[in-house]
Amino acid sequence: MTDKTATLSLNGSDNSYPVLEGSVGPDVVDIRKLYGQTGAFTYDPGFTSTASCQSAITYIDGDEGILLHRGYPIDQLAQHSNFMEVAYLLLHGDLPSGDELKEFDYTISRHTMVHEQLAAFYRGFRRDAHPMAIMCGVVGALSSFYHDSTDITDPQQRLIASHRLIAKMPTIAAMAHKYSIGQPFLYPDNSLSYTGNFLRMTFGVPAEPYVVNPIVEKAMDRIFILHADHEQNASTSTVRLAGSSGANPFACIAAGIACLWGPAHGGANEAALNMLREIGDVKRIPEYIARAKDKNDPFRLMGFGHRVYKNFDPRAKVMKQTADEVLKELNLTDPVLDVAKELEHIALNDPYFIEKKLYPNVDFYSGVILNAIGFPTEMFTALFALARTVGWVAQWNEMISDPEQKIGRPRQLYVGATQRDYIPVGER
Numbered sequence: 001m002t003d004k005t006a007t008l009s010l011n012g013s014d015n016s017y018p019v020l021e022g023s024v025g026p027d028v029v030d031i032r033k034l035y036g037q038t039g040a041f042t043y044d045p046g047f048t049s050t051a052s053c054q055s056a057i058t059y060i061d062g063d064e065g066i067l068l069h070r071g072y073p074i075d076q077l078a079q080h081s082n083f084m085e086v087a088y089l090l091l092h093g094d095l096p097s098g099d100e101l102k103e104f105d106y107t108i109s110r111h112t113m114v115h116e117q118l119a120a121f122y123r124g125f126r127r128d129a130h131p132m133a134i135m136c137g138v139v140g141a142l143s144s145f146y147h148d149s150t151d152i153t154d155p156q157q158r159l160i161a162s163h164r165l166i167a168k169m170p171t172i173a174a175m176a177h178k179y180s181i182g183q184p185f186l187y188p189d190n191s192l193s194y195t196g197n198f199l200r201m202t203f204g205v206p207a208e209p210y211v212v213n214p215i216v217e218k219a220m221d222r223i224f225i226l227h228a229d230h231e232q233n234a235s236t237s238t239v240r241l242a243g244s245s246g247a248n249p250f251a252c253i254a255a256g257i258a259c260l261w262g263p264a265h266g267g268a269n270e271a272a273l274n275m276l277r278e279i280g281d282v283k284r285i286p287e288y289i290a291r292a293k294d295k296n297d298p299f300r301l302m303g304f305g306h307r308v309y310k311n312f313d314p315r316a317k318v319m320k321q322t323a324d325e326v327l328k329e330l331n332l333t334d335p336v337l338d339v340a341k342e343l344e345h346i347a348l349n350d351p352y353f354i355e356k357k358l359y360p361n362v363d364f365y366s367g368v369i370l371n372a373i374g375f376p377t378e379m380f381t382a383l384f385a386l387a388r389t390v391g392w393v394a395q396w397n398e399m400i401s402d403p404e405q406k407i408g409r410p411r412q413l414y415v416g417a418t419q420r421d422y423i424p425v426g427e428r
């Protein structure tokens with residue numbers, strides 16, 4: 001809290017509101033007493049100016065293109081850390097010691113299997129079901145298997161549920177892929193890393209040993225780091241809102257997965273690669289740029305623009321570099337990468353994109369890497385969900401432990417009919 005106050009004049013009277021100051025970032029006007037004092041609400045669809053909670057997990061400066069997890073810059077984490085370490089950091093607040101990391105890794109690996117009966121759920125889905133449809137259903141269904149970790153008032157149960165979700169998500173995502181291609185599910189192999197295990201469950205078959213390619217493992221792990229958390233984005237806010245009613249953690253994460261699926265959010269990685277493929281040739285880029293600028297055309301450049309970043313998304317920078325590295329190291333060429341680079345170049349020099357501060361986001365280059373690794377496009381958003389689970393559970397835990405937490409219940413500006421009397425159908 002600062003000494004600063006903000007004054008609002010309404011209906012002839014002035015009311016002061018305290019101004020809260022975070023450790024870094026914009027001041028926040030605390031309007032919790034506004035309705036009680038004035039009878040008025042604030043109006044902010046899409047929460048463009050509204051902080052919904054306090055958080056000490058992730059900080060973004062969208063104007064400067066800065067992303068920090070617990071204070072650590074994302075590029076440093078992507079360069080030097082690994083996904084398990086970042087998961088620990090997000091959950092616990094500090095980087096682990098060597099022993100803490102070993103223990104955390106061990107704990108997560110001991111939760112990688114799913115209840116055998118869960119496999120039966122998959123058979124209820126059509127073979128061509130989208131993996132995100134399967135993920136929503138199967139993750140929600142975890143609530144019915146792990147009753148011993150759904151008491152949200154018990155910190156130990158919350159921790160176990162968090163570990164379970166982080167550990168089981170690769171198994172669940174890999175099973176969704178296996179189901180769609182008609183191959184048998186593979187059980188986890190806990191001798192592998194978190195990421196190596198996921199690759200094996202996705203691309204291995206029981207008939208042959210699977211050797212994890214260290215280049216692919218490293219790239220995949222980095223992609224997981226880049227997607228691990230992003231403060232109060234739509235899906236995280238959904239998880240918090242669902243959790244604010246006291247819903248169990250598995251149900252809350254299923255809600256987050258549903259929200260992530262949309263093309264304006266996590267679904268953009270799939271949409272971006274589909275768009276790049278549709279463009280197909282650098283010669284066709286101007287046509288798509290013109291469409292993106294046309295107010296009468298709903299088309300948008302997928303993987304471009306962001307609510308918070310009005311500068312380069314720092315994750316996109318790392319992603320672009322990783323795309324180059326992976327293709328080079330795997331000795332692959334992909335014309336889609338050339339289209340992506342040229343599209344970025346043209347857009348960043350176009351007055352429309354400059355004025356609106358539209359830059360490539362995390363989803364612009366990720367598809368190129370995931371495609372090179374061998375994932376079908378439908379799996380892209382499921383991979384995002386897998387990685388973001390860490391952020392979701394960290395934010396959910398933070399919310400439950402916050403003494404100021406209340407059930408999320410926005411108000412509205414009502415513009416419908418005022419009270420009127422019912423008229424029987426024959427008289428209408």
Ligand code: CMC
Pocket residue numbers: 233263264265266267268292293299300301302303304305306307308356358361362363
């Ligand atoms: N292509 C063309 N025009 C765009 C784009 C785009 N990708 N993004 C925004 N604009 C325009 C938009 O038409 C609007 O113009 P005007 O002011 O003339 O009406 C202006 O820029 C502001 O857009 P907005 O929709 O009001 O901004 P927002 O903050 O509500 O939306 C966004 C952010 C990410 C939903 C949007 O930029 C978008 O739809 N991008 C494409 C989808 C995408 O890549 N999403 C992934 C986001 S990053 C990963 C994640 O969060 O999951």
